[in-house]
Amino acid sequence: MKKLFTLFVISLFTIGSFSQAPEKMSYQAVIRNASGELVKSSPVGMKISILPNFVAGPAVYVETQTPTTNENGLVTLEIGGGTPVTGTFAGIDWSTGVFFLKTETDPTGGTSYSITGTSQLLSVPYALYSKTSENIKGVTISFTDDTLYLGTNKIIIPGISAANQLKDIDGNVYKTVKIGNQVWMAENLKTTKFANGESITGSFAYNNDNNNVATYGRLYTWYTVVDNRNICPNGWHAPSLAEWNGLVQYAITPDHLKESGTIHWTSPNTGATNSVLFTALPGGVSSGGGFFGLGQIGGFWLTREIDASNGLGFLLYYDNNPTTGDYVYRLKSWGHSVRCLKD
Secondary structure, three states: OOOOOEEEOOOOOOOOOOOHHHEEEEEEEEEEEEOOOOOOOEEOOOEEEEEEOOOOOOOOOEEEOEEEEEOEEEEEEEOOOEEEEEEEHOOHHHHOOOOOEEEEEEEOOOOOEEEEEEOOOOOOOOHHHHHHHHOOOOOOEEEEOOEEEEEEEEEEEEOOOOOHHHOOOOOOOOOOEEEEOOEEEOOOOHHHOOOOOOOOOOEEEEHHHHHHHHHHOOOOOOOOOOOOOOOOOOOEEEEOHHHHHHHHHHHHOHHHOOOOOOOOOOOOOOOOOOOOOOEEOOOOOOOOEEEEHHHHHHHEEEEEEOOOOOOEEEEEOOOOOOOOOOEEEOOOOOOOOOOOOOO
């Protein structure tokens, strides 16, 4: 069966004035053929439709494009920049309700669209919305920080507003990312306290140097990760084996979890693409008597217990040695990074 794995659909706008709002949305997806293989460095045919209010409704806008995938099967395009078939992108009245994005794809580059996907546009393209709303009689529009005010009503901008930021009990703020049906921290945990405010004793800064925490987070013992006081912010939890498996399976290969490049990972950082935006970092390991692997190993605890001495961890390596990603037994007293998952 042919599949289209949509990584994310986002609106990118720079607000200078309402009359100058860019009338495009960025879109990315990973394309596979009928055999489940990535379609690499090849043109693909795409038909994009904007549907109002319900999935089966008539499209208010349709366009076609023929973008080219990269070496990882990733296609990037700007909706609103293709060849119009129905309506105009500028003519969409974003204030009228909920909208859905429908994509139809021909992995051979033609117009025999055999792959279809539909998803709700959860984030209001507010620069365009404001453009259509500014002339509504009796409505005053103003921007205050990350909140859009329409008269006496306010809209928190998803993913930008402080109301949507994830904070731990220490006040550390984390980026988050939706990967498949899961919502993950996109940064390593840094907290020094459990969710109930009690101090964590089983946590370490790499080399006991707090300068490493801002980038790589802290390292935690397995005992800390499974403590019922909850190492994660309220509403979040440390991942089980099944939940981590779901992440790895969605990413297709663990390489796609690693931050690409060599800013934080030691060269060559083999295979890293970060295509699902998990941005795994090499925070290293605490062995109980020392530290090793900063820049070379990203080790993450899971809640699975192996035996009285060992818990289960998952390791990523800068050189894929011994494997791309490796489930390992680790002494519970060792320190690994933690990524929290939304309840």
